[in-house]
Amino acid sequence: MKTSKIITETLRRVIYPPRCLFCGSLLDYRTEIPLCENCRPERYLPQGPRCSICSRPVGHAGDRCPGCRNHQSRIRGRGTFVYDGAVLESVHAVKDNGMKDYAKGYAELMVRYDERIWCEWGQFFLVPVPVHPRRLLERGYNQAEVLARELGERLDVPVWTGLQREEATRALRGQGAKSRRESLARAFRVDGSVPRPAGKAVIVDDIYTSGATVESCAKAIQDVYPEQEVCFWTFSIRT
Numbered sequence: 001m002k003t004s005k006i007i008t009e010t011l012r013r014v015i016y017p018p019r020c021l022f023c024g025s026l027l028d029y030r031t032e033i034p035l036c037e038n039c040r041p042e043r044y045l046p047q048g049p050r051c052s053i054c055s056r057p058v059g060h061a062g063d064r065c066p067g068c069r070n071h072q073s074r075i076r077g078r079g080t081f082v083y084d085g086a087v088l089e090s091v092h093a094v095k096d097n098g099m100k101d102y103a104k105g106y107a108e109l110m111v112r113y114d115e116r117i118w119c120e121w122g123q124f125f126l127v128p129v130p131v132h133p134r135r136l137l138e139r140g141y142n143q144a145e146v147l148a149r150e151l152g153e154r155l156d157v158p159v160w161t162g163l164q165r166e167e168a169t170r171a172l173r174g175q176g177a178k179s180r181r182e183s184l185a186r187a188f189r190v191d192g193s194v195p196r197p198a199g200k201a202v203i204v205d206d207i208y209t210s211g212a213t214v215e216s217c218a219k220a221i222q223d224v225y226p227e228q229e230v231c232f233w234t235f236s237i238r239t
């Protein structure tokens with residue numbers, strides 16, 4: 001990091017001290033990982049064998065989780081934390097209260113706890129799951145894009161915004177897997193005028209639930225670029 005950037009960042013942290021990502025308590029401005037002493041991230045890491053497609057915890061090594069078995073998900077990837085307890089509350093707070101700064105902490109934790117994964121990817125670029133322009137106006141930002149930019153900066157990899165939202169989809173929360181898939185089937189499109197970087201495309205979002213979003217994003221990309229390798233990386237995964 002450049003010296004001027006370090007000074008600006010330190011000042012910002014003194015004026016706006018970081019808060020614990022999980023419980024919201026105030027932290028010392030020198031804290032590197034934005035978590036308090038009571039909130040240990042290890043508690044929210046998936047334990048034991050994981051689904052060979054989506055990384056959800058499963059009974060035996062090499063198994064697919066019921067979601068991936070039933071819906072034939074084919075896009076592999078990784079959710080860093082289990083979407084539960086404080087992680088769940090934190091993700092909702094970011095979505096609903098616009099706590100944009102949390103993305104920095106998410107990125108920090110993803111890079112740290114999934115180091116083995118992103119090191120294995122070789123050359124890759126990040127693709128934030130786009131939100132509809134109307135929702136972008138309401139919220140002021142796309143949390144997946146903010147997260148992707150933070151990850152991109154830390155890992156020095158490009159963020160590609162060529163994947164865009166085609167039409168407003170109904171709020172997905174509360175819908176069953178089947179109707180989520182139907183709602184999302186034609187939700188994304190590729191803007192061919194945005195230059196596509198080389199390497200694997202890694203779809204980034206704050207949460208992976210049924211996998212329908214990731215599958216539709218991948219389909220939209222591969223409809224235009226059939227040879228493009230696609231995987232995903234999310235801050236959390238619903239078990």
Ligand SMILES: [Zn+2]
Nearest residue numbers: 020023036039
């Ligand atoms: Zn805490």
Ligand SMILES: [Zn+2]
Nearest residue numbers: 051054065068
């Ligand atoms: Zn799975």
